[in-house]
């Protein structure tokens with residue numbers, strides 16, 4: 001429940017954005033809610049009275065209430081009237097509200113369904129934020145149960161997405177991570193319906209969304225993109241510096257036979273050719289992907305094909321999972337031989353070894369370069385930051401050392417210029433550029 005002025009509304013939206021990205025849903029009534037967050041106003045006495053009434057009503061109807069907002073700056077006033085509230089925080093204390101929701105209603109992390117990494121759920125700092133643009137998926141990958149759980153693709157109207165992004169930017173977010181099950185399919189279900197934002201019609205289309213987000217002047221990172229032909233246009237936006245030169249594409253495999261068994265979208269694309277073309281357009285592009293090894297029927301030949309593909313693709317960031325069947329997935333009915341667990345583990349190890357060698361080589365080539373990084377942590381005479389190539393939680397970091405006095409002045413969420421001084425398999429080291 002949100003009371004008060006537009007600033008309070010921005011706070012409410014910020015809290016909702018976080019919680020929605022983490023899988024929480026907004027309930028239409030007290031009875032349907034597991035918990036109520038009341039964002040209060042304390043500007044004048046009538047607003048205080050209205051806020052206290054709202055808290056009382058939520059307590060009577062639901063029982064579990066977290067209070068935030070301006071009146072939260074006077075906790076005793078609230079406690080005198082309603083001692084049973086679970087938590088009181090002041091205005092703009094989004095993290096504390098979200099942490100309190102986590103405490104009283106722990107997020108259920110579903111590894112097969114969630115878009116946000118488990119670690120990301122615990123503490124999403126205020127300088128970056130996930131932006132969910134759609135729910136569900138029109139594909140039917142054989143190892144996946146998301147469409148049966150979340151249904152077909154339902155895109156959020158573009159005006160709504162852009163307003164949320166704008167509010168995040170206004171609230172101080174420096175990096176937006178666009179997430180969905182299939183970002184490149186955004187708007188297909190809406191027939192790309194246009195809405196006006198900042199005085200111009202914007203179509204609900206992946207490219208148009210990327211253009212509009214690029215106008216916010218903050219980092220825009222695109223996750224879960226499939227290599228459809230129209231993605232090439234977005235690479236040009238990356239080359240122009242309008243969105244980050246970073247693409248998270250879950251390729252999952254390279255063998256055409258396995259991709260067919262997996263029923264992967266855009267499986268017919270010549271991905272190596274596409275990657276080479278993208279790197280011509282945006283030479284700095286960092287490509288991240290995930291893979292599954294040990295899918296039913298994966299032969300030695302299929303696996304070697306995958307390694308050859310990775311050698312040729314030279315991906316920057318790679319995650320790899322051993323296949324494990326998920327209850328309800330159609331892959332369970334495949335008449336293909338299962339890959340023994342020991343062989344799956346061995347294949348994963350070989351794959352990750354190769355990925356680490358490629359990553360180390362690509363990072364070594366960055367030594368000596370100057371680049372902008374976003375600071376995530378400061379302390380102990382060093383700062384930990386990320387470059388355009390590093391998404392939070394899943395990619396590497398840039399550790400900034402050197403001049404401790406200058407480092408002490410840096411704040412979390414600052415964008416600073418650094419010179420890269422050394423590299424490891426996944427991370428970089430740097431000092432502040434002068």
Ligand code: SF4
Nearest residue numbers: 137139141144146181
């Ligand atoms: S694209 Fe495939 S793996 Fe991804 S959500 Fe859709 S069905 Fe699942």
